[in-house]
Amino acid sequence: GENVEQHPSTLSVQEGDSAVIKCTYSDSASNYFPWYKQELGKRPQLIIDIRSNVGEKKDQRIAVTLNKTAKHFSLHITETQPEDSAVYFCAASNTGRRALTFGSGTRLQVQP
Amino acid sequence: NAGVTQTPKFRVLKTGQSMTLLCAQDMNHEYMYWYRQDPGMGLRLIHYSVGEGTTAKGEVPDGYNVSRLKKQNFLLGLESAAPSQTSVYFCASSYATASGANVLTFGAGSRLTVL
Numbered sequence: 001g002e003n004v005e006q007h008p009s010t011l012s013v014q015e016g017d018s019a020v021i022k023c024t025y026s027d028s029a030s031n032y033f034p035w036y037k038q039e040l041g042k043r044p045q046l047i048i049d050i051r052s053n054v055g056e057k058k059d060q061r062i063a064v065t066l067n068k069t070a071k072h073f074s075l076h077i078t079e080t081q082p083e084d085s086a087v088y089f090c091a092a093s094n095t096g097r098r099a100l101t102f103g104s105g106t107r108l109q110v111q112p
Numbered sequence: 113n114a115g116v117t118q119t120p121k122f123r124v125l126k127t128g129q130s131m132t133l134l135c136a137q138d139m140n141h142e143y144m145y146w147y148r149q150d151p152g153m154g155l156r157l158i159h160y161s162v163g164e165g166t167t168a169k170g171e172v173p174d175g176y177n178v179s180r181l182k183k184q185n186f187l188l189g190l191e192s193a194a195p196s197q198t199s200v201y202f203c204a205s206s207y208a209t210a211s212g213a214n215v216l217t218f219g220a221g222s223r224l225t226v227l
Binding site for chain 2: 001032034036089095
């Protein structure tokens with residue numbers, strides 16, 4: 001089955017700096033890669049996703065890049081703000097098995 | 113429009129007791145999932161369903177059973193609870209877009225403690 005590894009497990013940045021979270025996946029059939037944000041005590045919520053036919057996708061301060069050859073994808077957050085503090089999860093799935101396999105999460109702390 | 117509703121929100125069990133977690137969605141989603149969340153281990157898939165009357169095993173199915181008798185409901189059962197099943201359980205449902213994306217909507221979670 002799919003295995004998704006995520007690094008780092010914790011990340012602390014100063015407000016205004018950029019943050020990068022990286023994930024690798026094992027199943028070459030995976031073709032859908034979402035990122036979820038979970039604030040303390042809340043449910044995970046989708047923030048951005050990318051399909052395997054696209055190398056990069058941006059949404060305001062958030063971007064995701066995908067390298068299919070190397071089987072890794074990354075989340076980039078620019079101009080971080082205190083409200084970006086949360087746990088971020090990457091995930092992967094394929095058209096045949098739609099259930100998402102999640103990474104272990106990254107706790108991002110943005111220091112004011 | 114409630115989205116995904118989980119009951120109960122909190123439960124304390126003794127080892128060996130049984131219980132059922134209920135998940136209900138009102139979005140007419142085909143797919144439903146049960147995940148457990150433990151510190152440092154992310155969200156691990158227990159069981160999932162691709163439609164009414166179907167179920168499939170995920171990464172960590174042992175000790176759990178599920179049923180999806182109605183499209184809107186997905187039940188997770190623990191027949192004989194163990195301390196290792198202490199966790200936060202999340203139900204989710206999803207639809208597949210025409211582009212192949214699979215957007216999950218999560219419930220608020222159910223915190224289960226097994227003593």
